[in-house]
Amino acid sequence: MSKDTYALPETRTWRDIPQQVKPRAMSREGRRRVAMGTIRAALGAVALGAVAWGAWEMTAVLRENPSAMAGGVKSDRVRSLVLVTDGVLDKNWLARTLAIPGDATLMGLDLIKLRSRVLGDAQVSSATVGRNFPDTLVVRISERSPVARLLAQSGGDSPRMLLVARDGVAFAGTGFDDAMVASLPWVDGVKLVRHGASIAPIDGMAAVSGLLASAKLEAENLYRTWQVVSLARLASDGEIEVHTRAGMRVVFGANENYLRQIARLDLLIDASSDPTRPLREVNLALGAQVPVSYGTAAPTLGEPAFVPGNTSPARPSVALPAFFSSFHIDTHREL
């Protein structure tokens, strides 16, 4: 027996009763519900239509003329630039860097391009660029702080002074106090490598920064005498050489406790205060054993004074020791 061979009677159930009722049969609340439902449906349809229309319009604009997108938004010309920074850069630097045309509108600006311009200055470590309607461009930056300086020479150009941040990034250094810059030690024994339009970060600067920071914080009297910090043996021997203005050579172990080494150096300098036998070399990289060599006469500083060619005219001349030479940027190596 199967359904195919027998015609079963069609049984009507309550579900066959149509549930539609005429509005006049509805209660006041029922009519209100219907009205609300209609309004909701209408609003939904309008919203859906608006979304669909917007999507269609946007697709059309993107397909035919993407630049017209900015025109769709009412926008004023850029009237003010706001710089929010944790460093020394100022609004003039920002205006120079961004180089926004006078008739540029706020919505017409390409924020990504502007941000890359700001980040093009290696002094800036991070940046965000935003619009503050109706006419203000807001740039928030975080700057690098210099821990040392170096002289760099590219091709036949005259040497120019660069500042070096803790992360090894070398930058021109705009807006810093001259006295502060003059107090920074020089970096020696590194080879600068061009990386695109900028210079690749210097390896080992984190270790050097640690030493310089410890010295500046705990023994500023010693730090002030440090003129050159050499990284020449950092990678091979784990040693940092410091040359003082008095001609003394101090070797620090990069893997040793800087504070302890500085304390030992301070003690040694205090203990050997005889002007006829000045300290010539101190090696603090060997742990508790500290080889010391003495000289017989006071050393002479290198002559003549060196004036960096491309630095700010306000910046004072820089006196370099005799062994110091400016760096030549190796343009052949790319990292």
Add this chain to the structure above:
Amino acid sequence: MSSRSTFIGAVEIGTSKIVALVGEYTGREIAIIGCGECSSRGVKKGSVVNFREAAECTQTALELAERDAKERIDHVYLAQTGGHLEGFYNEATLNVKAADNMIEKDDIRTVCELAKAKDLPLGRMVVHNIRRPFRVDGRLVPTSPENLVGQKLEVGYWTVHGQEQRLADNIHVIRGSNLEVSELVLSSLASGHMVTSMEERQNGVLAIDIGGGTTDYVLYRNGSPHTTGVVAVGGDHFTNDLSIGLRLTEPQAEKLKLRFGRAVVQAREKSEKVWLDGNFSIGDRQFPRHAIEQITHARAWELLEVVKRKLGQAFAPETCPGGVVLTGGAAKLPSLAVCAARIFGTPARLGEAPSWINENLRDPGFHTALGILYYGVGAQGDKSAAASGRGGFLRKMTRLFSST
């Protein structure tokens, strides 16, 4: 409130009152968050006789429930009762097709369709098809017989049908509030499920819901409804009898019924009299307590006798060890359980809602609405189970009302 919550509305359009409940179903549990109650107008013996009045009362109850719940509902489960509802039993037998006599899904579907296929008189519509357990070669199979081996598959359906116009009137009252009727649920099934336990239904139990205008009953056997029925007599008839017998207005008779009515005569002295109001107000009268009790007893006895007679051979004390469970607003008549026990020859008790139901809703007058709400939960659970492809507790609960 969970984002997955479903709000279920349950409405009972009764002769004496209209109840609306709103439940929040989270997928795992139900919380009754709204209740609305309104004295019924425009409804006689469970049928709508004045559309506007009935619609207004229903709307009031729904508004109260929605306000209480602070949520709006857009569909409801609706209780269905009325003297127009009738039932019949129809069964079908099928010889299993497969050569190895293993029953397949197709066999089950075919036998079910055959058992449900029955022409109804003109103007009648099916409200429920209640399936009784399958039988495979005479062996009772309470669940699906799929993959069992047998030559003959039998199944029977208790079909409840009603008059099209009356059903449509009830639905249109709800539609008048712009709400959709998700399901019509037989009042007896709803209230019966609330006041009987699974074990009682398995062993056999008779649930009688005595409302204002109708008395609904359901006889459970083997865990599922066996027979249902409606008698168009309810609590209002007790009031009417008192009104006629003692020459009172209906409100006065109602007052006497509630205060002194009994299903079994208790008064020993015929001279004992009771005051109508008892507050020394002008017009207060005395009535013999014995007469009141005799009138209510006679009506209660007659009503339960009618139920027993309509059940016929389906009911026998030995096949109904769970006894009789009484519910509904009129079941609060004192000694009604005693009266029922005498008539049916089985233990009888007043049904109680499960203990986790709120105290305010434990009155027998709410059992039907509660049952409908839980039917809605079962239906939601069934939908969820169907969506996830898995069965569950709620699905099993729905099967209790199985109307496949």
